[in-house]
Amino acid sequence: MKETLVRSLSGLLYVALLIVCLCFEQLLILLFFVFGLICMAEFNKLIQLKSYIPYIIFITLYIVFGYWHAVLDTSKGLNEFTQILMVLSIFVELFLIKDLFSEKTIPLFSTKRFLLTTFYLSSAFVFLILIANYYKDYNPNILLGSFILVWVNDSFAYLVGKNFGKQKLFEIISPKKTVEGFLGGLFFSCIASYFIATFTETLNSTNWLILSIIISVFGTLGDLIESKFKRQAGVKDSGVIMPGHGGLLDRLDSIIFAAPFVYLFLRILNYVS
Numbered sequence: 001m002k003e004t005l006v007r008s009l010s011g012l013l014y015v016a017l018l019i020v021c022l023c024f025e026q027l028l029i030l031l032f033f034v035f036g037l038i039c040m041a042e043f044n045k046l047i048q049l050k051s052y053i054p055y056i057i058f059i060t061l062y063i064v065f066g067y068w069h070a071v072l073d074t075s076k077g078l079n080e081f082t083q084i085l086m087v088l089s090i091f092v093e094l095f096l097i098k099d100l101f102s103e104k105t106i107p108l109f110s111t112k113r114f115l116l117t118t119f120y121l122s123s124a125f126v127f128l129i130l131i132a133n134y135y136k137d138y139n140p141n142i143l144l145g146s147f148i149l150v151w152v153n154d155s156f157a158y159l160v161g162k163n164f165g166k167q168k169l170f171e172i173i174s175p176k177k178t179v180e181g182f183l184g185g186l187f188f189s190c191i192a193s194y195f196i197a198t199f200t201e202t203l204n205s206t207n208w209l210i211l212s213i214i215i216s217v218f219g220t221l222g223d224l225i226e227s228k229f230k231r232q233a234g235v236k237d238s239g240v241i242m243p244g245h246g247g248l249l250d251r252l253d254s255i256i257f258a259a260p261f262v263y264l265f266l267r268i269l270n271y272v273s
Contacts, residue, residue, distance in 0.1 A: 007244025007245060008244075010245055011242075011245060014242060014245075014251060015151075017031070019144070022132075022143065023140070025140075028129070028132065029066050029129060033062055033066075033125075035248060035252065036121075036122065037055065037058070038241060038248045038249075039125075039247075039249045040054055040117065040121060041239075042238040042239040042248065042249040043116075043117065043121055043238070043249055044117065045233070045238075046229045046230060046232075046233045046235070046238060046249075047116065047233075048108075048233070049114075053114065054117035054118070054121075054122070057114075057117065057118050058121070058122040061118075061122050061123065062122070062126060062129075064081075065081075065082070065085075065126045065129065066126070066129050082130065085119075085123050085126065086127070086263060086267070088119050088123075089119045089120070089123040089124070089127070089260040090261065090264065092116065092119040092120055093120060093257060093261075096116075096120065096225050097221055097225070100221070100224060100225050100228060105228075105232050106228055120256075121256065123260065124255075124256040124257070124259045124260065125256075127260050127262070128143060128255070128259050131146065131259065131263055131266065134266050134270075141200040141201075141202045142200070142202050142203065142266070145193075145196040145200055145202065145208065145211075146211065146255065146258070146262055147255060148192065149192060149193065149211065149212050149215045150215060150219050150254045150255050150258070152185070152188055152192045153185040153186065153188070153189045153215065153216045153219055153220070154185065154219075154223075154254065156184050156187075156188040157177070157181040157184055157185030157220070158181065158185075159184070160180055160183075160185065161176070161177065161180060161181020161182075162181075164180045164181075164184070165179075165180045165181045166180060167179040167180065169181070169182050169224075170224055173224055173227050173228050173231060174224055174227045177220075177223075177224070182216075182220055185216055185220070186212075186213065186216040189212040189213075189215065189216045190209055190212050190213070192212065193205065193211065194208070196208050197209075203269070211262060214258065214262060214265055215258045218254075218257055218258040218261050219254030219255065219258045220254070221257060222253045222256060223253050223257075225253075225257065226238070226253035226257075237250055
């Protein structure tokens with residue numbers, strides 16, 4: 001009972017902090033900067049990387065993309081650099097998906113560790129800020145909707161899997177995840193997408209439906225990949241910063257992995273519209 005209460009209070013504090021900061025662009029940029037540094041520390045511990053270089057790369061990328069307009073007073077060049085970052089990030093994540101299914105352990109040679117910290121982790125926080133600026137001017141509704149879809153997917157995947165789950169999804173990596181749980185999370189995310197489209201007045205219901213599928217699928221893959229990193233490191237959680245939940249990376253792994261694909265979908269929408 002006490003553990004459930006601590007877990008609930010910790011989760012509510014996290015959600016409340018995120019929602020409050022979403023209302024103010026500069027607060028959100030600061031929050032994700034802090035979140036990024038914490039996740040970097042947790043991830044470096046998982047992959048046993050003792051170097052300050054990933055932090056320097058993260059700070060550089062974050063400042064460049066987060067404050068491009070403020071520093072240079074122009075968007076010239078931003079679009080091109082963003083596309084390059086997006087392509088590299090998606091390629092790195094596709095290789096992580098390959099490693100998830102084809103390798104007993106994810107190879108962690110020196111170069112790959114720096115590629116992961118740059119294009120798997122650092123770039124994700126850049127894309128979260130870019131998603132919030134999808135309309136050129138700051139509008140957090142798409143980002144908030146994306147987080148809500150992650151929360152709905154995770155919650156109903158757990159509830160459906162716990163009560164009806166029989167077939168294991170990826171037992172060797174995450175014994176508690178089931179196919180029924182995954183499908184339940186996906187189904188309720190699709191349902192939630194209709195209400196998000198109705199109340200946020202951002203994208204239409206069809207586009208939010210597609211986003212719900214993208215977030216459910218790639219969010220689940222991101223969760224499995226982080227679980228594989230933890231299994232290789234021999235730990236249950238990425239950290240202890242959130243009582244009852246583990247590390248911050250444990251809470252953000254889904255949205256971190258899905259972020260480049262969400263941003264790609266938004267870019268495609270912008271191109272065809």
